Amino acid sequence: MAETEDEVVERDEDEYSLDPRVVDSILDAVETGDAAAIDALMEPLHAADIADLLEQIGSAERADLVRLWSKGIDGEILSELDESIREEVIEALPHDVLTEAVRELDSDDVVDLIEDLEEPQQERILGALPEGERAAVEQSLTYPEYSAGRLMQREVVTAPEHWTVGEAIDFLRNAKELPDQFYHMILVDPRWHPTGYVTLGKLLSSKRAVKLTDIAEESFRTIDVLEEEGDVAYAFNQYHLISAPVVDADERLVGVITIDDAMAVLDEEHEEDILRLAGVGDGSLSDSVAETTKQRLPWLGVNLVTAILASVVIAQFERVIAQIVALAVLMPIVASMGGNAGTQALTVAVRAIATRDLTGSNMWRVVRREATVGLFNGVIFAVVMGVVGWFWFGSTMIGVVLAAAMVVNLVVAGLAGILIPVALEKAGVDPALASGAFVTTVTDVVGFFAFLGLAAMVLL
C-alpha cells in the first residue's frame, strides 16, 4: 500500500508541476541552440509552468531561450511571471510581439501586469492596447493599489430583475461578447444597483417561464470597490463565494471579482505573512544578490539593536560572571527557551489576528491561556534544567536559580507573545512584521536579567 502511494506521488509530481528533467533538457537545447528541440519541449507546458521555468533559469539562458523559442512569450505567460523578471522579459520583447501578447488579455489581467512596472514600460503597454480597453485599464489604475477596484474585472454579465429564465437565456445566446469565465448573472435594478445573483446552473435547470428573482441565491454579498484585497480574499474564503459584484460608493455595479483571483490574493497574503514573520520582506528566489541583501538588512539591523540591548543587561553582571563562569555557560539556555516560547505564542496570535479569530471578545481568555501554558511549560523545563544545572556544575543553588529564571521567562514569553501583536495591530502596524523583534527583545532581556539577577542575589 505504502509503495503504491509513493508511486502515485511520484507520477503526480511530474504531472502537476514543472519536471526538473524537462528543465534540464530545455537548458541543454538552449546551450546547443537547438530551436526545434526547444519548440518540442515547450509545446506541452502550461503558461504558468513556462513562467516558472523562466524564473528558475539564469538570466543569460533566459535571454537565449526567449530568442530561440519560435512561439514566443504571450500575454498569459507575462501575467504569470514574477515581477522581478517580468520587467526584464518585457524589455527584451519586440514591439509587435508585446502588442499581440497584451491584446489577448482581459482588463483585470492587464492591470495586474502593469501596475508594478516603471512608467515608461507602463506607457509602452498601454500604447499597445485598443483605445477602449486602454481607457478601462486606466480607469482601474485610478483605484488604490491592493483594492478591490484593481482586482475586479470590468466585464460583467447582468440581467434586469424582472426578467425570466427564458429572457436571460435568449440574451446570453445572442450576446456578441461575453467574458471568458463567468458563473453568475447579476440582477440589477434600473439604477444599476445589484440586487442578487443567479447561478448559471440554476438558470440551465429551470423552466423558461420562471422569474430570475425566484431562483436567485439566498446569500448575496457585494464588495466595496475600495475594499482592501486581503479583506476580499477573507470574505471569499469565509463565505464560500464563487464570484461577487463590486460596487462604488453609490452602491452601483462597477465590476465583478471571481474566486480564482481571490485565491491568488489569499496565496500572496500568506506568503507575505510567512516572510514578514521571518523578517524577510517581499523576497523571492529570483531576486538578485544585491536586492536580497537589501531586503534582509533592516531586520538584521533591528536584531542587532535588540542583541546589544541584551548584552548591556549582561554587562551589568560582569562581576558575578567573573566569579562564577558557569553562569555564562548556562545563561543562553534561559534566553533561548524564552525566545522560542515567545515565538510560538506570537505566531499563533498573528495568525489568529489574520483570520479574525482573535478579537476583543476572547482576548483575555487567550491571554490567560498563554500565561498558564507558559507557567506549565516553565515548571516542566525548570525541573529538567534545575537537575541538569545541578549535575553539571554540582551546585544546588545554580540549579534552583536556573529553574526559577526559566519559569519567569516562559510566563513572560507567553504574555509578550500575545500582548505585543495585539498592541501592534491596535496601533495600525502589521503584527507579522514587527512582533518578532519586540518579543525577542523582551525574552532576551528578561531571561538574562532574571537569571543573572537571581544568581547575584543568591550565589554571591
Added chain:
Amino acid sequence: MAETEDEVVERDEDEYSLDPRVVDSILDAVETGDAAAIDALMEPLHAADIADLLEQIGSAERADLVRLWSKGIDGEILSELDESIREEVIEALPHDVLTEAVRELDSDDVVDLIEDLEEPQQERILGALPEGERAAVEQSLTYPEYSAGRLMQREVVTAPEHWTVGEAIDFLRNAKELPDQFYHMILVDPRWHPTGYVTLGKLLSSKRAVKLTDIAEESFRTIDVLEEEGDVAYAFNQYHLISAPVVDADERLVGVITIDDAMAVLDEEHEEDILRLAGVGDGSLSDSVAETTKQRLPWLGVNLVTAILASVVIAQFERVIAQIVALAVLMPIVASMGGNAGTQALTVAVRAIATRDLTGSNMWRVVRREATVGLFNGVIFAVVMGVVGWFWFGSTMIGVVLAAAMVVNLVVAGLAGILIPVALEKAGVDPALASGAFVTTVTDVVGFFAFLGLAAMVLL
C-alpha cells in the same frame, strides 16, 4: 482621502466578519437568558460567523447559547466549526436536531464533518443518514485521509461526448436532482473516462446545434483520487482551475473537486506551514490549556537540547571567559545574528519548496546566492560590531574577533538555511517542521565556537 479610506475600512470590518459588539450583545442576552434577543441577534449571521462566535466564547456560555437559541445548530454551522469544539457541540445536540442538520449536507461536507470524530460519534452521524447517502460517505472514507477522494463531491454532472448543446440543455432542464453548485459539464466516453469539459457560460451562449466537443475548454486536467490534497490545491492555484474531474486508477470518473474546497485546503496548508515553522504543531485558539501545553512542549524540548549543545561549546572556553568577561557579554550577539540570518534563509527556502519554486534546476544558483548574501551582510555587520566592540571594551582585538566571527556565522547561516530544508525535503521530512531546530543549532554552535575559539587564539 486618508480619512475616507479609514471610514471604508471601518465599515467593511463590520460587514465582513463577526462584529465584537454583536458578540458582546449576544453574551449579555445569554447571561440574562433572553431567548428572544438571542434569536434576533443571531438571525442575520452567516453560518461561518456563527461558528466563529461559538469558537470565541467560553464553553459554559456556548452550552447556554445552544440551549437558548430557538433556530438551533444546522449542518452548515457544524461544517464550519473548529474540530476541537465540534465534538463538544455534537455531543450536546438532541438526536432529531442532529439528524436534520446532517441530512441537509452534501456528501463531501458530511465526510469533512465526521472524518476527525471519534468512532461512536461517527456512527451516530452515519446512522442519521438515509441508506444511499450513508453508503456514499462510507465509500469516501475508504480513501486515505487528506486525499482527493476525501475532498471531492460525488455528485457530478456529465454529458456523453457526442451530445449537442441542445441535448445538454434539455438534459439539465429535466434532471431531477442537480448539485447545489456546479460550473462545468464533464464530457465522458462510454467507459466513463472524462475527456473534456464545457463551462456553463459557453453552454448558455452557444446555439443548440453546436457540438459540445467544439466548445470544450482548451486546457483540461484530471485529478487522481489518491492525490494529496495539498497538491490538488497547488494545481488549482497554478492552473487557475474552477473545478476538476477526479478519476480512479483506471482513469474513470469518480467525482469532482471545486475551487472553493481547494481554496479552503490552500488556507489550511498555509496555516500548517506558519505554525510548523514556529514549532506550534496544529494549535488553534480554542484548544484547552492542557492541549496547548502538550502541543508546544516537543519543540521546546528540542530547543532545550540544542541550547544545551551550545552551552557545551561555551563550556569548552570557560578558562578564556574567566579571563576576559567581555566575551560573555558579546557572545550572544554573534549567535543571535546567525540565528536570525538562518531563519530568514530557511523561511525563503521552505516557502519556495512549498510553491515548487526551488528545484534541482536552480538549487545551486540559490545556494550561491544565499552564501553571497550572508557574506555581504556579514561584512556590513562585522564592521558595525567591530567598531561597537572596540569602543565598548577599548580593545581592537575584541572588535576584530567579533567582526570575523560575525562574517563566518552569517555565511554559515545562509548555507545552513538553504541546505538543511532541501536535505530534509529529500529525506521525506516536512522542512517546515524540522528546519528551525537544525538551523539554530548550527548557527548557535558555529557562532559561539567561532567567537570564543578565535578569542582564545588571538587574545590569550
